[in-house]
Amino acid sequence: MTRSTVFAPFDRIDGDIGWGIVLIADHARRDLREDYGALGLPASEFDRHIAYDIGVETVTRELAAGLGAPAVVANFSRLLIDPNRGEDDPTLIRQLYDGTVIPANYPMSAEERARRLENYYRPYHDAVAAMIASVAQASGMAPFILSVHSFTPVMHGQARP
DSSP states (O other), rough: OOSSSSSSEEEEEEOOOOOOOOEEEEOOOEEEGGGGTTTTTGGGGSSSTSSOTHHHHHHHHHHHHHOOOEEEEEOOTTOOOOSSSSSTTTSSSSEEEEEEEEEEGSOOOHHHHHHHIIIIIIIHHHHHHHHHHHHHHTTOOEEEEEEEEOOOOOETTEEEE
């Protein structure tokens, strides 16, 4: 896990917007701003799938390079706020994930929830929307959007087929 006081909520990867393809990676990284510490968790929890989709950042960057396609990659851990959820989803900010309690996520003030939405979730979604709009305009068609995720073979102690 990387911690920094200067923190961009997303990376934009340039590519040929005329191709009509957009790559997105909602769970690419496990990083947090320094002021969040480790959300009250041991550092080892950030090596697990609960913090990010393992391998997705590299896959997305290599796909973008190979295809010459643009991409948007979230730079924050889904344990902070999950960009692959709606703002009204009860799992947007998880208190418990695959048997791990996230101490800094409960209880949470309305102000902290709003801070995470404004500083991470919405900037990422705005970047994705802007990328999609620019690709649509340049290509003259609705873009093909590829959302890159990975799979954990065990969840809640159960093997997944």
